Amino acid sequence: MSKHHTPVLLAESLDYLIGSKTGVYFDGTLGFGGHSEGILNLLDEDAKLISTDVDASAFEHSKKKFSNDSRMKIYNFNFQKIDVIAKIESVNVFDGIFADLGVSSYQIDSPSAGFTYRQDAKLDLRMDKSIVVNASDIINSYSEEDIANLIYKYGEEKNSRKIASRICEVRTHKKIETTSELSNLISEITSQRYLIKTLSRVFQALRIYVNDELDILKSFIHKAVDLLKMGGRIVILSYHSLEDRIIKDAFRFEALDCVCPKEYPVCRCEKESRVKILTRKPILPSQDEVMRNPRARSAKLRAAERI
Numbered sequence: 241m242s243k244h245h246t247p248v249l250l251a252e253s254l255d256y257l258i259g260s261k262t263g264v265y266f267d268g269t270l271g272f273g274g275h276s277e278g279i280l281n282l283l284d285e286d287a288k289l290i291s292t293d294v295d296a297s298a299f300e301h302s303k304k305k306f307s308n309d310s311r312m313k314i315y316n317f318n319f320q321k322i323d324v325i326a327k328i329e330s331v332n333v334f335d336g337i338f339a340d341l342g343v344s345s346y347q348i349d350s351p352s353a354g355f356t357y358r359q360d361a362k363l364d365l366r367m368d369k370s371i372v373v374n375a376s377d378i379i380n381s382y383s384e385e386d387i388a389n390l391i392y393k394y395g396e397e398k399n400s401r402k403i404a405s406r407i408c409e410v411r412t413h414k415k416i417e418t419t420s421e422l423s424n425l426i427s428e429i430t431s432q433r434y435l436i437k438t439l440s441r442v443f444q445a446l447r448i449y450v451n452d453e454l455d456i457l458k459s460f461i462h463k464a465v466d467l468l469k470m471g472g473r474i475v476i477l478s479y480h481s482l483e484d485r486i487i488k489d490a491f492r493f494e495a496l497d498c499v500c501p502k503e504y505p506v507c508r509c510e511k512e513s514r515v516k517i518l519t520r521k522p523i524l525p526s527q528d529e530v531m532r533n534p535r536a537r538s539a540k541l542r543a544a545e546r547i
């Protein structure tokens with residue numbers, strides 16, 4: 241099974257991220273170590289990189305891969321625990337904080353991980369296997385309305401009601417337990433032309449919901465800003481509009497120096513601007529990169545600097 245994952249927007253990420261070659265850096269989405277390796281290649285002997293991944297296979301693989309590099313510390317935690325990790329490592333502030341959201345090519349290509357409609361596997365979609373509720377539990381127990389709302393909100397899928405109704409019809413005869421069972425029932429009610437997009441949206445919606453990805457991302461960004469040193473940078477790569485909107489809004493909020501209602505004649509809030517946004521518009525991969533690595537197609541990079 242190939243664990244190959246080509247890091248997306250690598251040169252651009254490093255350009256924004258690395259200020260000091262002797263600094264302390266955090267990679268919240270280690271995966272199979274593509275970006276972490278790029279970061280280490282630019283750092284001096286006395287620098288430090290702390291990387292984490294919630295996925296156990298990524299953690300095990302990268303622990304071996306980087307075992308000879310004493311600058312690197314690796315965790316199997318959710319990046320939301322950046323504050324806990326900083327405490328364990330006695331780090332007060334980071335020079336740079338990085339995240340490359342979503343799932344790795346390995347997770348997508350590995351049938352046992354159950355992340356894709358392309359392979360038959362248990363309908364699971366948990367990145368962290370200690371999460372109690374998986375995708376199959378949701379599909380088999382939530383109300384039709386809740387399933388429809390979830391598919392609409394997190395997948396932006398217009399046919400969410402029709403899909404939820406079909407799910408509830410099918411599950412009265414038999415529990416829906418595999419990725420193929422879910423894909424098949426969706427394909428029965430979707431035209432061939434839109435099938436791939438619809439399947440992607442439904443699986444994306446379930447993955448985001450099961451892993452609570454959007455709330456975790458929001459809380460990670462604010463904690464990360466707390467933990468950046470002055471002039472330190474946060475760089476995040478996202479792959480769909482819901483994530484990108486959260487990053488854009490969180491950076492904008494952190495950049496504001498007043499949140500008083502417009503009708504107040506003078507500012508009464510205590511809000512201070514904590515970052516300068518470095519990317520007014522997100523940085524996108526070049527055509528050449530997308531040709532070499534189709535997974536880069538939907539990537540957007542946003543960066544901000546602590547002030």
Ligand SMILES: C[S@@+](CC[C@H](N)C(=O)[O-])C[C@H]1O[C@@H](n2cnc3c(N)ncnc32)[C@H](O)[C@@H]1O
Nearest residue numbers: 247269271272273274275293294295318319340
């Ligand atoms: C796109 S891959 C990262 C690939 C990596 N940058 C590389 O080049 O090899 C995303 C990784 O982040 C992990 N991940 C996603 N959300 C996470 C979270 N909240 N906390 C920690 N890891 C997370 C996934 O398990 C996956 O391995």
